[in-house]
Amino acid sequence: EVQLVDSGGGLVQPGGSLRLSCAASGFTFSDHYMDWVRQAPGKGLEWVGRTRNKANSYTTEYAASVKGRFTISRDDSKNSLYLQMNSLKTEDTAVYYCARASGSYRILDYWGQGTLVTVSS
Amino acid sequence: DIQLTQSPSFLSASVGDRVTITCRASQGISSYLAWYQQKPGKAPKLLIYAASTLQSGVPSRFSGSGSGAEFTLTISSLQPEDFATYYCQQLKSYPLTFGGGTKVEIK
Numbered sequence: 001e002v003q004l005v006d007s008g009g010g011l012v013q014p015g016g017s018l019r020l021s022c023a024a025s026g027f028t029f030s031d032h033y034m035d036w037v038r039q040a041p042g043k044g045l046e047w048v049g050r051t052r053n054k055a056n057s058y059t060t061e062y063a064a065s066v067k068g069r070f071t072i073s074r075d076d077s078k079n080s081l082y083l084q085m086n087s088l089k090t091e092d093t094a095v096y097y098c099a100r101a102s103g104s105y106r107i108l109d110y111w112g113q114g115t116l117v118t119v120s121s
Numbered sequence: 122d123i124q125l126t127q128s129p130s131f132l133s134a135s136v137g138d139r140v141t142i143t144c145r146a147s148q149g150i151s152s153y154l155a156w157y158q159q160k161p162g163k164a165p166k167l168l169i170y171a172a173s174t175l176q177s178g179v180p181s182r183f184s185g186s187g188s189g190a191e192f193t194l195t196i197s198s199l200q201p202e203d204f205a206t207y208y209c210q211q212l213k214s215y216p217l218t219f220g221g222g223t224k225v226e227i228k
Contacts, residue, residue: 044208047218061216063216097164097165103170105212106212107155108210111164111165114164
């Protein structure tokens with residue numbers, strides 16, 4: 001059974017940093033691109049970014065709103081995905097989901113349960 | 122960036138109704154579109170990809186159509202478990218983007 005478990009959320013002050021993790025199981029993690037998607041309280045979904053697989057050199061893509069502040073990485077030996085968030089702003093407050101991207105369309109077919117990040121003084 | 126505009130943003134309907142949600146892209150995206158369902162406090166669930174392909178395990182009352190810049194999600198006969206928020210997502214180019222969502226509530 002495919003499982004994605006998000007963790008690492010919490011309360012952080014503006015300007016601070018936080019690292020989110022996503023533990024994957026039930027599939028060959030190293031084969032897949034992986035995404036982060038967030039959702040501010042009461043708002044819609046916002047795509048944060050993507051890491052490609054080893055075959056595609058682990059390259060990354062980011063939304064403009066987080067580029068230069070957030071970094072997506074992965075450790076295929078640990079079946080884990082990470083989101084390093086620096087210079088956090090109040091508008092980064094959201095539930096953060098990791099998601100598996102599959103197939104030629106790279107659809108998000110499995111999602112973690114989400115972890116809440118609150119940026120506040 | 123490709124903008125996706127969903128309409129309506131809110132929909133009130135009864136069990137058994139036929140429901141249609143539209144997603145318009147700011148430029149052509151071929152069939153690089155997916156639809157997701159999200160219930161309160163839960164992660165989104167993939168319903169349809171490639172504009173019209175039903176994800177495994179999704180009931181056949183859900184269907185998608187369209188290509189280019191206009192797409193629709195149809196629920197042929199609304200069931201109690203279908204009351205949720207629906208999002209479209211374009212997969213054509215980065216940054217990937219979502220529509221603003223359509224909340225389907227019980228009339």
